Amino acid sequence: MRRRRTQVSSAVLVYVILFLTLQLFLLAVAAEGFLAGEVGLAWSATAISTVLAVMSVLFYRFLPTRD
């Protein structure tokens, strides 16, 4: 059971790290949109980043309460 919990928490961590990495890229895209005056691009990056943040929160809820 403990091994199962470890696997689940590792999977959640991997996903959250992946999401965060993507979000950092999207932050750079939003900054590029800002510098280029392309507001639509910045907002699109923000929308995707927000979805990823929500998914991170949802994944966090899957984390077992005890490791």
Add this chain to the structure above:
Amino acid sequence: MTEAGPIWRRDFPYTSEGEDGVTRREFARFLVAASVAVAGGSGVVSLWASLRTINTGAPRRVVSLDQVSVGDSYLFRYPTENDPAILIRHDDETILGFSQKCTHLGCVVFWAPAEQHFECPCHEGIFNLSGEPTAGPPERPLGRIEMEVRDGDIWALGANEDAT
């Protein structure tokens, strides 16, 4: 691993305060908080991009027409003192004005009269006489500045948003 701990612990027998105090849940919580913060940061950047006002400049005299020969360029600052700009006297009456900021990473472009194009020395970006990128990494045209000849003087009338 031995009963005394992993082998690397013998080779690197140093500990720091609280290094065993972070659980997976706490680490995940930190990552999720960072994720929310990054999303918030993107939102701030987007909001800033939406709300900012861009100074496109007011009409002002730049230089006398006599001081710029046909085919020559002249450097000036527009719309503010922090915005390098360049004008090209294409023929007797045609004056073309551009921001000198390369649209790749903001280096200052210069006019190459022999080749009749603008060059960015940082990454060898090339822009034609219309300011359109023709080679190198830039993908967007140079910012344009509307120019006019009034009573023997060259005037800058206003810049588009890319020129600032």
